[in-house]
Amino acid sequence: MKKIIGFLGSPHVEGNTGIMVREALRGAASRGASTKLVVLNELNAKGCQGCMGCQGNGGHCVVKDDITPLLEDIYEADGVVLGTPVYMWQMTAQLKTLIDRFFCYLDVKGGYTTHLGAGKRTVLVVAQNNANPDSFKVYLESTRDMLGFLGFPVEKLVHAWGVAAPGDVKSQPEPLRAAFEAGAALAR
Ligand SMILES: Cc1cc2nc3c(=O)[nH]c(=O)nc-3n(C[C@H](O)[C@H](O)[C@H](O)COP(=O)(O)O)c2cc1C
Numbered sequence: 001m002k003k004i005i006g007f008l009g010s011p012h013v014e015g016n017t018g019i020m021v022r023e024a025l026r027g028a029a030s031r032g033a034s035t036k037l038v039v040l041n042e043l044n045a046k047g048c049q050g051c052m053g054c055q056g057n058g059g060h061c062v063v064k065d066d067i068t069p070l071l072e073d074i075y076e077a078d079g080v081v082l083g084t085p086v087y088m089w090q091m092t093a094q095l096k097t098l099i100d101r102f103f104c105y106l107d108v109k110g111g112y113t114t115h116l117g118a119g120k121r122t123v124l125v126v127a128q129n130n131a132n133p134d135s136f137k138v139y140l141e142s143t144r145d146m147l148g149f150l151g152f153p154v155e156k157l158v159h160a161w162g163v164a165a166p167g168d169v170k171s172q173p174e175p176l177r178a179a180f181e182a183g184a185a186l187a188r
Pocket of ligand 1: 010011012014015017084085086088089090127128129130131164165166
């Protein structure tokens with residue numbers, strides 16, 4: 001059975017990003033995957049401490065907080081869904097905190113190869129208020145490149161724009177359909 005983990009980077013559990021991330025997990029479950037949703041905002045989470053502990057132990061974070069076991073869960077997972085609203089033209093601090101901790105997967109002395117082997121199949125979910133889908137194009141492309149470098153090749157960007165209040169995305173069938181399909185594809 002495939003294991004898919006969703007990480008929600010919005011503080012709104014029932015918000016636009018959360019709705020889409022859950023839709024992706026529903027899609028994965030529809031194909032028989034086991035799924036788990038992590039609400040990053042609810043965790044006791046530190047940023048990467050730059051201690052290099054992970055560089056001497058084969059890629060395991062040594063910081064003691066709620067993120068550490070999740071980094072181990074990712075080793076076991078077949079795919080991940082990373083969700084964030086756009087905050088100040090970028091991802092939220094909640095998701096960035098997790099992604100900085102992905103440093104443990106990098107083998108720096110090995111020439112910045114990844115301990116994740118072939119990598120983790122990844123769906124990136126993004127919600128934004130701006131009605132222009134291209135307004136953060138450069139940032140989203142760079143985020144995609146960065147995730148690929150870390151061992152999280154983004155197979156699909158699920159993107160909703162013109163959504164402001166939590167729940168607005170419910171009136172947009174396209175990103176909801178795209179989220180479900182992307183999650184289902186991850187479980188293949
Ligand atoms: C602190 C903050 C910063 C934001 N910055 C942006 C922004 O730079 N561009 C944008 O289009 N929307 C921005 N938004 C709007 C959110 O991206 C939008 O409301 C989104 O739908 C929220 O998703 P959620 O319901 O999953 O939390 C911002 C919202 C907040 C609270």
